[in-house]
Amino acid sequence: MALTGLDIFKLLPKTNCKKCGKPTCLAFAMALAQKRAKLEECPDVSEEAKEKLAAAAAPPMLKVQFGSGDNQVTIGQETVCFRHEEKFHSPTVIGVTVSDKLNGADLKNRLDSINALQFERIGVKIGVQAVAVVNDSGSAETFAQTTEAVKKECDYALILVTKSPDALAAAAKKVKDSVPLLAQATPETAQEMAKIAKENNCPLVATADSLEALADLTEKIKAEGVEDIVLCPPAGTKGEMKDLLKNLSDIRILALKKVFRPLGYPTISFVTGVDDDTQMASAASLICKYSGIVVVDTVEPYAILPLLTVVMNIYTDPQKPVQVEPKVYSIGEPDENSPLMFTTNFSLTYYTVESDVEASRVPSYILVVDTEGTSVLTAYSGDKLNEKTVAEAMAKYGVENLVKHRKLIIPGYVAVMSGKLEEATNWEVLVGPRECSMLPKYLQEVWN
Ligand code: SF4
Incomplete structure (x- = not known):
């Protein structure tokens, strides 16, 4: 939560010396709270106060980027729970899975279908932005080969999905220049997965059975030197959507309202292995309730376009209607x-x-x-x-x-x-x- 003017005032020297150009320290504190002044304008502020103010000014939810060049995507950095309070900043990224069991013509057909998931709506180009390579084969070598093939055929940002550190290391090495998102570290594999993320300079997904365990896990990963973390919160014990939505909402509230740093990261959710209609309904709910990335396995345009439309609507600045150029x-x-x-x-x-x-x-x-x-x-x-x-x-x-x-x-x-x-x-x-x-x-x- 942002500091109030009074909170800031308590950290200032309170000498009213006017060197900052304001008549009193309180006036300066108020200006600082409203972002009309900069802390450096007070030459006498203590180092301790500087540290406390800098920590309080850090965004409550980290911004994470993956992909490279024109295909880089940004998630996180949200500041509000409801868009009417300000706006949502980083539109949900829609990703589609590719199994590493596919090869040859089957793999090509799947990638062609994913590449075609681009649309134009009210003059704005919208489309799938990420492809999630899934290590269904269980083989590190196959996973690495498929990842490399996907990179050659697809321009989207990559998400590498495996619970095996060996498979992740092999695939990440092949495509490290593309800055893939590495998914996913568990409490059991945290150290090894963090090492791979650090070596390849890639963000890492963390997943655990509860929000408490997830918070502990992010602290563990951070201690290993990985700053860019994405949370994959648990669904219920039977994968219930309502539990996943509750966890996503709790993460958002804890991060923004309580400034609980261990959960101050963007999120990813997977809606796979169910029919297209269920994927559409579940993914739409996840977009509305804060998932930074939603990964689905349908490649049907009729299922993807409504999801992109939901993203577009939720992430439009409510104070700035979508406009065309006057001419x-x-x-x-x-x-x-x-x-x-x-x-x-x-x-x-x-x-x-x-x-x-x-x-x-x-x-x-x-x-x-x-x-x-x-x-x-x-x-x-x-x-x-x-x-x-x-x-x-x-x-x-x-x-x-x-x-x-x-x-x-x-x-x-x-x-x-x-x-x-x-x-x-x-x-x-x-x-x-x-x-x-x-x-x-x-x-x-x-x-x-
Ligand atoms: S320069 Fe610092 S100490 Fe002096 S009035 Fe401004 S805020 Fe207060």
Whole structure:
């Protein structure tokens, strides 16, 4: 938990010397708590106070990265339990398993299917980001060979899953440049697994039968010199999902609210060996309740896309709607006689309009007005969409050089602004349909 101004005040010299530029130590403490000042600005603060303040300022949940280059992924560094308090920072990574029992064409087919799990939603590219190689064969050599083959064929970050230190050492050595996530150390194998993680400079997953044992295990691994740890909390004795969800929630609360450092790490969960529908339901719950990585074994796009959609929705900053760039978009190959219409830069609004214009098969221009990511009616009622903002966007993006008819189609919901818009622009304003689903009919019948 962050220190309050009063907590910080207790650690300051309390001489009110003003060298920090603040009138009193209390004023400086308050500024520090609100991150409007830096501790170095007080030249007289003691070393002991510096240490205590630095420890308190450390993030309650560690950031862990694995993978390399463009495929590096980041998990952890969360600061709140509920997204409305601020936002969630590191979107859940979805990983898919590859068994090291696969080889030849079977392995290639599996990797091709995993590589294809990339999608575009409201203009944002989303997809699987990790592949988890599982040591089902029990052979260290086979595990290492399969891991190497997966690395060659797949651009995703790697997770190496085995309980055998020998297998982990063999595979990690082959792909250490890719910085794989090593899974997983148990209380029994902690020392050996930590040694492998340290030698290869890779993060390590820790797993135990209870949260108490998991906390002890992370301390043990840390004592071996491994800082980057990912927690794999236990499910119930029969693998019950409700116990796993409770453990994930407890970890989050203990890490953030109680600043319990031994559990202040991101998490990983596995949902495998069950049918696709169960995987979807369980994985969606795990995404909502704090799992930093969710590994599934389905490669069905119909099962993966909803999970990625959940991630996208949960991890969107609730204070910043998803936006598209304000500019003029060409749909098809419009010319100087093509219709020109405007909408706002709220992604969902824009892509809905775009798909309906595409469906009309009438090449068109869509002018996107910057309304700070709000929809047409919200922007209009908040005065972010008015004759002035539309006229400015028309001038800024040079629409008069695109069409010669000087006609602008406006959304039916803001028909009320048509008079003022005509005055502000000297263009003829045509009121389009209220619902953009009617745009194809409008463009084909009214415009043409
Ligand atoms: S410089 Fe330090 S001791 Fe002096 S007023 Fe500021 S906080 Fe207090």
